[in-house]
Amino acid sequence: MIEVLSAGALATVQDLGRTGSLNLGVGWSGAMDPLALAAGNILLRNDENAAGIEIPVFPFRVRFARSTVFAVTGADCAPRLDDRPILPWWAQCAEAGQVLSLAVPKKANWQASRAYLCIAGGIDVPLVLGSRSTQLRGAFGGHQGRPLHEGDVVPIPGPGRQARSGFGLIPPGLVLPFEADGVPAVRVLPAAEYECFTPASHDALWSTPWKITPQSNRYGYRLAGSELKPVRPLELRSHGIVPGVIQVPHGGQPIIQMRDAQPSGGYPKIGTVVEADLWRLGQAPIGSHVRFVRCSWDQALDALAETRRWVANARRLVELHCSHGGSDD
């Protein structure tokens, strides 16, 4: 068990998501930065889809009720175990009774906003529709279908045989940077209504920075920037949408659908952030800027292959290190 001593708003249990249920009206959920969650699970030699705790608001404190091995990935929030500073992105032992504290992420060489607490064996909540992710809109999955509160006791499995401590991973944000004119960028495919927007809107989409406004969360990011205008007013019936879709409502300020997006919508779609780059967006802090870089279908698949190669290589090296009697302190 781990006991939540203090939680800011919206810390939730998440795995890689509840895919395959959009036809039931059930959105993906899942980690906003699936690469950070994957890295935590690799460090602990967990199943690829083991659940962790996504922490977007700090400070955050938990007490380990039993000894375990854990890792804090995602944003570097100066983790401390009791009073001792520990390393981020690092497999770390905790004794029963020790308290882990996470502080507001510092501005580092990698700008990130969400931390992931991964535990050996994964957070032990029941599978619902094949996933342990919290479905906030439907109030199911995760820990009782809701964000964690102070005093919650979250189940973790018994001491695993597999996890080793005392080594780390390099955050992929440092080795797979993607920028346009020095601004963090994501690749975008033009979407169904792209051609319905004015040439000036197309230029603005590809060549100006977009600010992530405070009206941004796991459901969607509302952006501020140049006004995007359709050539003539567009009225659409609601249709299926997926995370990554960039909608343009009447005001002309785009909304990017994120992991908790509802599965349908009726606004015109100017583009879609490719799946391979959703983790970058998931870490983008409120108030920061993002650029859109047009890409082709093949480039989108190449980008996905690149992140999958990183994950496969990290897992291979961790397994190699652990099977060769890596340190166990």
Next chain:
Amino acid sequence: MTDAFDHVDQLCAWLARTDIGLLELKSPSQTLRLLHEGTAVAVQTVDGAEAIRQQPPALIVRASAPGAFLCRHPLRERATIATGEEFHAGDPLGFLQVGPLLLPVLAPLAGTVTDVLARHGTIVGYGAPLFALQPGIDKEP
């Protein structure tokens, strides 16, 4: 301010009533050692130059794997440890990067870093010298 060296008799008397085997006091000019052996307390003094010669020899920490030597964690701006800083046994002094994997360069014992022997970011081979350490006084035999 009084000097501890002026109170050797009192210190010996206190030491005789404890389980402490060795009390060592250092000043710039000399080192005083009080050895508590069962019933009696033996007094040794060593002058400054001699005391320096008696320091345990520096220890070299070497790379346990080939990789890129990092003196700081990739997310951190400051070096994990600087020359002259103290550390505890088992503390990471730096890192070796092997692809996405980050391995710690661990302190074999408590002490002080006297020199960092590799530059941040350079590729080092197995066994390459990374840190020169002065073992902590409390670890002396």
